[in-house]
């Protein structure tokens with residue numbers, strides 16, 4: 228080895244020892260006759276000292292080292308007079324005896340510090356420098372630990388990790404596929420998996436019984452902070468299980484990760500239905516770190532001559548504690564906020580419950596004090612609080628209130644960033660109607676089994692059928708989702724019919740799976756977790772990008788390697804592809 232120790236390793240016990248360290252120059256300081264250099268590697272920072280009086284030549288060399296030069300320094304560990312107790316190596320320094328520049332560095336385009344001056348694009352272009360920063364390195368270390376602990380837990384339960392192919396055929400998970408042209412089959416394309424869904428089901432039919440895989444998936448979707456075109460799932464499948472078995476098995480995984488990674492005991496995983504989640508939180512991924520539940524007031528509000536309420540399908544509100552003192556300006560701003568297209572409400576109604584018990588609202592004309600008090604009571608407001616009310620069509624109103632609830636939770640600092648509140652959302656609708664294309668889509672995917680008692684309604688009243696599906700949500704983030712699967716050919720065919728597939732299309736795309744169902748397919752079910760997201764939630768960040776070594780930017784580009792890129796004319800020809808200009 229070129230070094231005897233790392234830059235994070237030496238302490239008082241090593242005083243007097245001869246050592247060789249290798250690393251990058253974080254910064255250097257000239258202080259009169261002494262030059263100090265902070266030498267950094269993955270493990271930490273160690274201070275090097277050069278003495279101008281004793282070793283003028285060496286010290287002269289040290290003064291010429293630039294930021295990010297990679298060097299090797301030999302010397303003796305000495306006690307530091309000016310100790311830095313915030314870092315493990317802060318009580319010692321190295322009196323350097325010889326120095327070698329292993330490679331110089333150009334001046335980096337941004338500082339390699341926790342608080343860097345580099346903008347996003349710069350940091351992505353020079354990702355190798357960004358990755359030298361503590362913050363990002365720690366994120367990748369966390370990710371590594373999560374992967375190791377996941378494998379260890381899954382292995383302890385007899386799950387085996389099996390790799391499934393990356394060059395496959397389209398699987399309908401609701402997103403666009405990335406495709407890869409096949410040279411040997413002109414005009415034909417592979418698709419990259421949106422998930423290994425059909426393969427893991429086939430593995431159950433093969434008798435593997437408990438499968439998992441930490442696996443890359445690909446979806447050609449518009450990007451957001453929590454989405455990347457390629458992302459990683461902890462993908463799992465089990466045979467001979469009920470929904471209950473899956474939930475308890477993976478509560479176990481979550482408990483294991485909470486304990487090993489965060490060192491906390493999280494054992495409570497409440498379960499709520501999709502309907503309840505929408506009603507109480509206005510979201511199918513509720514953040515349970517604060518209360519502020521939505522209260523329906525439709526029954527109390529109608530028939531008083533206020534047209535907006537009389538015409539609304541749903542009227543509901545939330546209580547903003549301690550906000551009765553909101554000014555006109557604050558209320559106007561909040562009204563603008565709910566009207567933004569992302570939230571989409573028409574307007575905002577408020578009732579102030581003043582500290583002295585009097586009430587004031589934007590609907591005083593239609594509702595007397597008694598009426599308003601009964602609304603406030605339903606919404607759970609106390610003197611000093613403010614009730615915020617939205618009205619309109621059911622689902623959009625719920626969703627807008629859900630967004631307003633999160634916003635108020637943030638503004639009022641009701642969300643404890645240190646706490647973790649997981650839950651299961653169950654009983655999702657099986658299908659979602661799309662007005663534009665005038666057809667149903669599978670809310671999860673077409674392999675999800677309906678709740679058995681709803682199967683008879685599959686063709687007569689598809690919209691009301693519940694799925695045997697579940698999501699794991701932590702702190703308002705959907706961490707994973709899965710379902711009990713269909714394992715019977717007739718039911719699968721029926722499902723494709725409801726989704727508008729012709730018999731031939733279904734056979735052409737999924738014949739292999741339906742045929743496999745005819746050879747002793749066991750009942751089975753599974754789940755997949757968004758690994759990048761889970762890492763981000765544990766790392767306390769909204770952005771999964773910070774937990775991926777080489778992520779893509781918002782336009783789906785890798786700006787470091789500059790991809791996607793065009794390919795040579797010969798390559799195109801070989802692939803039988805002609806570009807439409």
Ligand code: ASP
Nearest residue numbers: 422424709710753754755
């Ligand atoms: N394949 C599904 C997904 O990617 C997860 C599952 O049903 O297991 O969302």
